[in-house]
Amino acid sequence: MAEASRDLEGPDFEKGCDIDEVRDGGMLLGHAFGEAILVARQGSQLFAIAATCTHYGGPLAKGLMVDCTVRCPWHHARFDLRTGEAIGAPALSDTPCWNG
Amino acid sequence: MDKRDRRFFVVGRKEKKPARKPKSSPASVVIVGAGAAGNAAAEMLRREGCDGPITLIGADEFLPYDRPNLSKDYLAGTAPEEWIPLRSADFYREQKIDVMTKTSVVAIDPNTKQVTLSDGRSLASGALLLATGAEPVRLEITGGDLPHAVVGKGSLPLEKILGRELGNLIRETHEEQGVKFHLGRTPAMIQDRQVQLDDGTMLDCDLVVVGIGVRPNTSLAETAGIATDDGVLVNEFLETNIPGIFAAGDIARWPDPRAGRIRVEHWVVAERQGQTAACNILGAREPFVAPPFFWSNHFDVAIRYVGHGSRDDRAVVSGDLKAKNASVIFRARDKLTAIASVGRDLENLKAEVALERGEEFGAL
Numbered sequence: 001m002a003e004a005s006r007d008l009e010g011p012d013f014e015k016g017c018d019i020d021e022v023r024d025g026g027m028l029l030g031h032a033f034g035e036a037i038l039v040a041r042q043g044s045q046l047f048a049i050a051a052t053c054t055h056y057g058g059p060l061a062k063g064l065m066v067d068c069t070v071r072c073p074w075h076h077a078r079f080d081l082r083t084g085e086a087i088g089a090p091a092l093s094d095t096p097c098w099n100g
Numbered sequence: 101m102d103k104r105d106r107r108f109f110v111v112g113r114k115e116k117k118p119a120r121k122p123k124s125s126p127a128s129v130v131i132v133g134a135g136a137a138g139n140a141a142a143e144m145l146r147r148e149g150c151d152g153p154i155t156l157i158g159a160d161e162f163l164p165y166d167r168p169n170l171s172k173d174y175l176a177g178t179a180p181e182e183w184i185p186l187r188s189a190d191f192y193r194e195q196k197i198d199v200m201t202k203t204s205v206v207a208i209d210p211n212t213k214q215v216t217l218s219d220g221r222s223l224a225s226g227a228l229l230l231a232t233g234a235e236p237v238r239l240e241i242t243g244g245d246l247p248h249a250v251v252g253k254g255s256l257p258l259e260k261i262l263g264r265e266l267g268n269l270i271r272e273t274h275e276e277q278g279v280k281f282h283l284g285r286t287p288a289m290i291q292d293r294q295v296q297l298d299d300g301t302m303l304d305c306d307l308v309v310v311g312i313g314v315r316p317n318t319s320l321a322e323t324a325g326i327a328t329d330d331g332v333l334v335n336e337f338l339e340t341n342i343p344g345i346f347a348a349g350d351i352a353r354w355p356d357p358r359a360g361r362i363r364v365e366h367w368v369v370a371e372r373q374g375q376t377a378a379c380n381i382l383g384a385r386e387p388f389v390a391p392p393f394f395w396s397n398h399f400d401v402a403i404r405y406v407g408h409g410s411r412d413d414r415a416v417v418s419g420d421l422k423a424k425n426a427s428v429i430f431r432a433r434d435k436l437t438a439i440a441s442v443g444r445d446l447e448n449l450k451a452e453v454a455l456e457r458g459e460e461f462g463a464l
Contacts, residue, residue, distance in 0.1 A: 013110035020106065032110040039108070048101050048110045064449035073445035075368060076393045076406070076452060083117055088390070089140055089371030092186065097114045098101055 013037055013048065022046065027070065029061035037098065040065055040081045047081035048098035055091040120149040123383030126226030126344070127152055130215055132205045132320070133231035134158025136167065136367050137349030139186055140374035141229050141381075142197045148382050154197045155223060157215075159204040163189060168367050172397050208324040210342050227344050227381045230321055230332060231374060234314035234350040234365055243290030244310070262403070262440050263415035263428045269442070270398050277399055314365060316351040329353060331363040336387035338377040346381060348373035357389050358437065358455060359408035366394040391438075391455040400424070404448040407438030407455050419444065427451070429461070436461045 010030035011017045022028045022041040029051055031037055036051035038060050047068070051060050058074035068081050071088075078088030084097030102109040129145055131138045134156050142156045158164070164186045173179035192199050200217075207216040213225045238244060258267035271281060282297060289296040295303045318328045327333040327341040331353030338346050338354060349370035353363040369392045376388045396403045401424060409415075409430035419426030425443040429436065429451075439451040439461070454461035 013108070016104075016107045016109045018106060019103070019108055030110075033113075037110055039110070046101060046103070046108050062446065064446060064453065066453055071449050071452070073449060074404075075395055076404075076449065084114075085117065089136075089375060090368050092140065092143055092371075094117075098110045098112070099114055 008034070008036060013039065019046070025065060027061055027065050029059075032098070035096070036061075038070065040070065042068060042081075049079060049081060049084040050095040050097075052095065053077055053079075053091055054086060054093040054095050060095075120147070122149045125150050125152060125382060128224065128226045129154050129229065129381060130213075130223055130225035130227075131156045131229045131231060132208075132215065133233055133317075133349070134160065134164045134199060134201070135231060135233045135349060136164075136370035137231035137233075137352075137374035137377070138229065139164035140371040141231065141348060141378040142374075143187075143195070144375040144378035145381065146195045146197065148379060148384075150378075150382055152226065155200060155225075156192075156197055157200045157203050157205055157217070159202065159218075161202050163187065163192065163199055163201065168395075205320060208320060208326075208345075210324045210326065210345070213344055228346070229374070229377050229381065230326075230340070230345065230347040230351060231349045231370070232317040232320060232351055233370075234316045236310070236314050237312045239287070239290075239310045239312060241287060241289060260411050261409075262405075263417075263430070265415070265417050265421055266403070266426075266428045266440055266442070269421050269424075270401065270403075273398050273401050314350065316363065318351055321347070321351070333361075336389075337380045337385060338373055338388055339380065346377040348377040354388055356392070356408060357387075358391065358435075358458075359410075362392075362408055364392045364408070366392060368393045389456065391452055393452070401442055403440055403442055404445060405438065405440045406448055406452045407436070409438035413437050 008031035013030045013032040022039055024041055027038055027040045029038055037048055038051035040047045053060055053072040055075055055077045058072040060070050060072055063073045064071045069078050070081055071078050075090050077091035079095055080087050084095045086092055086094050102111050131141055138156055142154050145154055165184045166186055169179055204218045205215045206218055213228050215223050258270050285297045287295050288298045290308055295305055316331050318332055321332045322328050332340055332347040332351045334340055334347050334352050334354050336355055338348055340347055350365045353361055356362050372390050376386055379386045391407045393406045413430040413432050416429050417426055427439050427441040427444050427447050430438040441448040451461050
C-alpha cells in the first residue's frame with residue numbers, strides 16, 4: 001500500500017485553490033493535512049476525498065470520474081465522491097472525506 | 101470544505117455517515133461460504149442497515165482472506181502476511197457478524213431455509229446466501245495425488261482468453277524469464293521430482309503446480325432442490341428459484357445484460373455479486389449489471405480485463421503491445437464485448453462505462 005504522506009503532489013488545499021483549476025466533471029490531485037486529496041467538480045459542487053484507493057492503494061486521481069463517483073485505475077473499485085464511501089468492490093473500506 | 105469567492109479550501113474532515121434503513125430486513129441472514137462473495141455480502145448487509153443476526157459460515161480455518169494476493173504479491177514476497185486477512189476478528193465483532201470457521205453446511209431445508217451444520221447443529225435463517233465457491237479440479241493421473249503436484253491444459257490457453265497478440269506477449273514475457281511451455285501436451289505421470297508428458301518427454305522438477313481449473317460447489321444447492329446448470333441459476337437480482345435464497349460468486353450463473361447467462365470465477369465479480377445480493381436480501385431489487393472484471397500480473401505486465409468476450413469475437417489491437425501500452429478490443433459483430441489492456445488503465449475504465457451504457461467505444 002502507498003504511503004500517503006510521502007511525495008505529496010499538486011496544490012496545498014489548506015491554503016486554498018482556485019475553483020477554475022478543477023474543470024467541470026474533472027478531478028484535481030492535491031494535498032492537505034499531510035494527505036493526498038482528490039478534489040472533483042460537478043457543476044458548482046466540489047468534493048474532496050482521500051486520493052488513495054483503500055484496496056491496494058491505487059491513485060484515484062488517475063482513475064475515471066463517472067457522475068458523483070470515482071473508479072480506481074488499478075482494479076476498478078468505486079467510491080462515492082460525496083461521502084468517500086466504498087460503493088463497489090474490490091475496495092471494502094471507505095476513504096476519508098472532507099466535504100462540508 | 102470551504103468556498104470563498106472563486107477559491108476553495110479543504111478544512112474539516114467529515115466523520116459521520118448517515119445511517120441507512122433498508123426497505124425490508126429478514127429476521128436473520130445466513131451466508132454459506134466465507135470467501136470473496138460471502139464476506140462482501142456480510143459487510144454490505146450491515147452497511148445498508150440490516151440489524152438482525154448475520155452468520156458467515158466457512159470451511160476454512162481462517163477468517164476471510166485476500167486470495168488474489170496469495171498468488172501475486174504475497175507469493176512474490178512483496179506483501180507481508182498482515183495484508184492477507186480481509187478484516188480483523190475485532191471488525192467482525194464490532195459489526196456483529198458471527199463468523200463460523202472450520203464449519204460447513206451439509207443440508208438446507210428449502211421450505212424453512214434452516215441449515216444443518218457439519219457439527220450437527222441447525223441454524224434458522226430468514227434469508228440465505230449461497231456463496232460456496234469452487235473446488236480445484238484434481239489431476240487424475242498416476243502421481244497426481246502426490247503432495248504439491250505447472251500443468252496447464254489446452255494448446256493455446258492464453259490466446260483463447262486474451263487474443264493472439266496479447267497471448268503471445270504474455271508467453272514471451274514468461275519465456276524471457278526462463279519459463280518453458282509445453283503447449284498441446286498433457287502430463288501422463290508424475291513421479292518423485294519428475295513429470296512425464298504424453299509424448300514421453302521427462303521434465304525434472306521440485307514442485308508441480310496443477311492449474312486445470314475449478315468446479316463450482318453446487319451439490320448443496322442441488323440436494324436442496326435449487327435449480328442448477330453448471331452453477332446455481334439465479335435471476336438478475338441473484339435470487340435462485342426459491343424465494344429468499346440467493347447465490348453469488350463462483351457458483352452463480354446469472355443473466356448478464358450483454359453476454360447472456362454466464363458464470364465467472366473472478367474475485368471482483370464475486371465480491372460485487374455478494375454486495376448486490378446483500379442489497380437485494382434487503383429488498384433493493386437491484387439488478388446485477390456490472391461488466392465482469394479481472395486483473396492478472398505477469399512479471400512487469402499487468403493486464404486489466406473488463407467485459408466478457410468469447411473466442412469467436414473479433415480482436416483488434418490498439419496501441420503498441422511490445423511497448424506494453426495497448427488494448428485488445430473484442431467485438432461480436434460490431435458490438436463491444438470486452439477489452440484487455442496493458443498500461444492503459446484509464447482506457448479500460450472508459451470501456452467499462454461504454455459496456456455499461458451500451459455505447460460504442462473508440463480506443464484512445
